[in-house]
Amino acid sequence: MSYFNVRVYGLLIDPERGILISDEQSEGKRFSKFPGGGLELGEGLKDALKREFIEECATEIEVLEHFYTTDFYEKSSFNNSQILSIYYFVKELHPLDHLAFTNHPFDFGKNSNQSFRWIPLKDLKVSDVTFKTDQTVVERLLAQMDL
Template identity: 60%
Template sequence: MYKFNVRVYGLLINDQDQILMSDEEEHGFRFSKFPGGGLEYGEGLIDALKREFVEECNAEIEVTEHFYTTDFFNKSVFNDSQIISVYYIVKSLAELKLNFKEKTFDFDSEGDILQAFRWKHIQDLTMEDATFPTDQRAIELLKEKWLKDH
């Protein structure tokens, strides 16, 4: 039997055309991605994304539109599953109260699981700003859309 791992992520863009990035470390493995995470059994995608934003960012969000769903094979780096990622454009329902960082992996604490947030201007965003292939594809598509709109 094949295992599928469904992930859902929010692309939160502020008034300065900056997107929220999450830098994380789990058990010594560092990665940068968009806020979000795994779908739990019994959840819908939107509910999962809202839960993830509350858990990660202590923020309530509104999902405004679907942006991208993985359209290529992507094996998880953590286990033997196939990753299917769904990306939505989201907006925060209140000002985020996070300790935003300027540089990557600038964690405030120590432990097995760490997370820090930073804003990155869309025009300066590169594939290297994200660790995983699905996030890199989302960056590519986001930059195309942003350039077309600006």
């Protein structure tokens, strides 16, 4: 059985540190992506994104403007679903001082399967993220910012 899998992600950009990337490990796979995740039944996109930031980053965000929605076919790397991803610019409502940031991908602490890092926009590359939709977002971000 195939079905749609709606995902929502936040582009959190700090002028001094860059853009926030989440490195994760799940089902034996490692991947780098923007913070966010799956829409739950009965949930709106913005509410889902706020929930995901609380779950992943333990912080509240304000959802700003829409940036991109998937406009091509992408099959999930984890199941038989078709991925539809929506990206918003977001800003944190409280400093993210409680998160332990790393400078290296997949630098997980003990008993952890997620780590966070900032990538300066001038250093951001398509290869910094794993999935095709995220890579498209990086391409569009770089083109828009004319870096």
